[in-house]
Amino acid sequence: MAVPFYLHICQYCAYFIATVTNCLLLHLIQRRAGSTFGRYRVLMISFSIYAIVYANIEILTLPVMYVQGAGMIFYVDSVLKYHQDAGLLIAIVYCGCLALCISLLTTHFIFRYIAVCRQENIHIFKGNKLYLLFLPPFFLFIIWAISIYVNYRPNQLKKDFFRKVISELYEEDIDKIAFIAPLYYTHQEDGTFIFRFSDLSGCLLSCGIMGLFFSTCIFCAYKTYHKLHDSSLQMSKRTRKLSEQLFWSLGLQTLLPCFTQYIPVGLVFILPLFEIEVGKYINAVGVFCSLYPGLDPLIAIFIIDRFRNYLLRREKTTESKISQISVYKSQRDSSLA
Secondary structure, three states, X not given: OOOOHHHHHHHHHHHHHHHHHHXXXXXXXXXXXXXXXXXXXXXXXXXXXHHHHHHHHHHHHOEEEEEEOOEXXXXXXOOOOOOHHHHHHHHHHHHHHHHHHHHHHHHHHHHHHHHHHOHHHHHHHOHHHHHXXXXXXXXXXXXXXXXXXXXXXXXXXXXXXXXXXXXXXXXXXXXXXXXXXXXXXXXXXXXXXXXXXXXXXXXXXXXXXXXXXXXXXXXXXXXXXXXXOOOOOOOXXXXXXXXXXXXXXXXXXXXXXXXXXXXXXXXXXXXXXXXXOOEXXXXXXXXXXXXXXXXXXXXXXXXXXXXXXXXXXXXXXXXXXXXXXXXXXXOOOOOOO
């Protein structure tokens, strides 16, 4: 049996959808994101660019997975499959993108929290200072990628452990393909365990990073939500409405990767710890992950009314003129509202 036929079909379809929807969102941001969006436009643009890059990395990876015993193998099934160095690199970058995604989402929450709850500190994002927000995500991307390489890179033990199943199920020679694999422990003949602490530490680090950033998102979301519903908040009706739309858009854009990336990927890390064998069905994780970059921009497009109305041609002429003026002003405006 080779790779399930549906897997790559879903991945290629998801790539096409991601490219179209993110290009559409970038167009809407350029046309309809007036000065009231302030510097938050930069974060929205950066996330759409990230999604397009991630979709391309997905195609260059085409991940195929299998869970066996206390281990999980992830091998590259793209054109880089038999180029072990390049294939290993793209697999590591693919995994690192998960850390980049959640950390970028966290920067969005931090920005909205400061813009709404700590308006006196919004000056820290003026000019090029805003781009400092991107340093922590890239730092975490590097940390996660290094952890994947150090803890999950191929070795002879892992090749021997997965050799039979890769040969019989996917008709591949494990000595020729590029792969990464956590293997938490193995059994001796007398039934005792031999724990692999490097792989276990990689699991702990990955789960710790996800937990830290989700906690930050929840804290910022809680504070922002309550502040937006505080009648004492000095904000125009129009700006408040836009802030609420941006908040709910961001909230749903955080829930989406929870169900398409982080919960499924978390299961990839956790199931082998308990030797819960799901076999080839773990490939559903690859399908879910590929759906994320295509679905994410649809949330912003249909929740933010100026995007939705423009796309559905339901905006009034006066609103269109006001927005055009706002876009013109936004080229000169450094507002951070």
